[in-house]
Amino acid sequence: MVRRAFALLALAVSAVSAWGEFWSVYQVEARTEKELARLIESDLNVMDCHPHLGKNQVAVTQDEIGELSALGLYFEYLRPLEDPMDWASRYLVPQADYKDSFLRYDVMIAQYEAWRAQYPRVLTRQQFGSSHQGRPLWAYRLSVGRKPVAQRKSIVVSALTHAREWGTGPIVMHILDRTLQEASRTRRGLPVLDDLNLYIVPCVNPDGYEYSWTNTRLWRKNRRQITSTNWGVDLNRNFPTGWGGSGSSGNSGSETYRGPSALSEAESAAYNGFMQTVPNLRGVIDYHTYSQLVLFPWGYTANQIPTSDYNRHRTLGLQIVGAIQGATGANFITGPISTTLYLASGGSIDHWYQTRQALSFTIEARDTGSYGFLMPESEILPNITENYAGFQQLLKTVAANP
Ligand code: 0X9
Numbered sequence: 001m002v003r004r005a006f007a008l009l010a011l012a013v014s015a016v017s018a019w020g021e022f023w024s025v026y027q028v029e030a031r032t033e034k035e036l037a038r039l040i041e042s043d044l045n046v047m048d049c050h051p052h053l054g055k056n057q058v059a060v061t062q063d064e065i066g067e068l069s070a071l072g073l074y075f076e077y078l079r080p081l082e083d084p085m086d087w088a089s090r091y092l093v094p095q096a097d098y099k100d101s102f103l104r105y106d107v108m109i110a111q112y113e114a115w116r117a118q119y120p121r122v123l124t125r126q127q128f129g130s131s132h133q134g135r136p137l138w139a140y141r142l143s144v145g146r147k148p149v150a151q152r153k154s155i156v157v158s159a160l161t162h163a164r165e166w167g168t169g170p171i172v173m174h175i176l177d178r179t180l181q182e183a184s185r186t187r188r189g190l191p192v193l194d195d196l197n198l199y200i201v202p203c204v205n206p207d208g209y210e211y212s213w214t215n216t217r218l219w220r221k222n223r224r225q226i227t228s229t230n231w232g233v234d235l236n237r238n239f240p241t242g243w244g245g246s247g248s249s250g251n252s253g254s255e256t257y258r259g260p261s262a263l264s265e266a267e268s269a270a271y272n273g274f275m276q277t278v279p280n281l282r283g284v285i286d287y288h289t290y291s292q293l294v295l296f297p298w299g300y301t302a303n304q305i306p307t308s309d310y311n312r313h314r315t316l317g318l319q320i321v322g323a324i325q326g327a328t329g330a331n332f333i334t335g336p337i338s339t340t341l342y343l344a345s346g347g348s349i350d351h352w353y354q355t356r357q358a359l360s361f362t363i364e365a366r367d368t369g370s371y372g373f374l375m376p377e378s379e380i381l382p383n384i385t386e387n388y389a390g391f392q393q394l395l396k397t398v399a400a401n402p
C-alpha cells in the first residue's frame with residue numbers, strides 16, 4: 001500500500017521526455033542476494049550501471065511502475081528525471097551491440113563508459129584533446145595488477161582516423177572487450193597484462209566520422225574548412241615524419257591533402273601529443289579499411305627499406321597474417337607500406353616508429369573490394385574475430401621482449 005502511494009505521487013511530478021514519457025528516479029533497495037538477482041533480471045534501468053546490494057537509483061517510466069512494484073522490493077520515489085535523453089547517453093548501456101551494428105560516436109563512447117563503470121579499478125580514460133568541432137578525443141587505458149603505469153610497456157590501438165572506414169571502430173572495441181573478459185576470467189587475469197598498459201583510441205577523427213553518418217558516407221578527412229569550397233585534411237598525411245613528400249597532396253581539394261604544415265590539425269596534434277607521453281611504447285596498430293594488408297614502415301619512402309627493424313616487423317606481420325587466417329580463413333598480406341601498397345608520406349605509424357621506435361603497423365582490414373568501405377553489419381563479427389586474433393600476436397611479442 002505504501003508503495004502504491006509513492007508511485008501515484010510520483011506520476012504527478014515526473015518529468016516528461018521528448019516522446020511524452022514520464023521518467024522518474026526511484027531508490028530501490030536490494031537487501032539480499034535474491035532480491036538483487038530480481039532487480040538484475042528485471043528490465044529496469046539501474047542508473048549507476050551495476051545493481052548492487054543496498055540502495056540503487058533506478059530510472060523508471062510511468063509504464064514501468066507496475067513492474068517496479070511487482071519486484072516486491074522496498075522502493076521510494078526520489079525525484080523527477082529532468083532530462084532522460086541526457087541521462088541515457090551518459091549511463092545507459094547502449095541497446096545496440098557493437099558486434100552487429102555500427103555505432104554513432106556518442107553511443108560508441110557510452111559503451112566504453114559502461115565498460116569503465118564495470119571495471120573501474122583497471123580501466124581509466126583520458127581526454128587528450130578536442131576535435132576541430134569540439135568533440136572530446138578519448139584514450140582508454142587498461143592496466144591490470146599493481147605495477148606502476150610508468151614501469152610498464154605500452155601498446156596502443158587506434159581506429160577511425162579515416163571517417164568512412166567504419167569497420168575499424170568495432171575492432172578496437174572488441175580488443176578491449178575481449179581483453180577485459182580475459183582479465184576478469186581468472187583472478188589474476190592474463191599474466192602478460194601485469195607488465196602492460198593497453199591503450200585504446202576509439203576514434204581519432206570524430207568530426208569526420210559523424211559527418212560520414214549525417215552527410216557523406218564516404219567522407220575520409222577531418223572537417224576543418226580550408227577554402228570557401230574545400231573542407232578537410234587527411235590526418236594520415238599530416239604527421240611530421242616525411243611530411244610533404246610523395247603520396248600526399250598540397251591541394252586542399254584532394255582526398256590526400258596533407259594540410260598547411262605537419263600537425264596543423266587539432267586531431268593529429270592532440271594524438272601526437274598523447275603518443276609522446278605514453279610510457280615505454282612498444283607496439284602500435286592503427287586500423288584502417290580496406291585491402292587485407294598488415295603494413296609496416298616506411299610509408300614515406302621506398303629507399304630506406306629494409307629498416308633496421310625490418311625482420312622484427314616482418315616476423316610479427318607474418319604471425320598476424322597467420323592468426324587472421326587461422327581465425328576465419330581470410331587471406332592477408334604483409335610488407336612495408338611503400339613497397340606493398342603505395343608511397344604515403346606523413347602517415348602516423350611512420351611517426352610512431354621514428355619517434356618512439358615502436359613496432360608500428362597499419363592494418364587494412366577486410367575486405368578486398370567487394371564491399372570496400374561499405375562493410376555490411378553482417379561482416380562485423382568475422383572482422384573483429386580475425387583482428388582480435390591478429391592483435392594477440394602483437395601482445396605476445398611485446399610481452400616476450402624487453
Ligand atoms: O592511404 C592511407 O592512409 C592508408 N590506406 S587507406 O585506404 N585506409 O586510406 C594506408 C596508410 C599507410 N600508413 C602510412 N602511410 N603510415
Ligand code: ZN
Pocket residue numbers: 161162165288289
Ligand atoms: Zn584509412
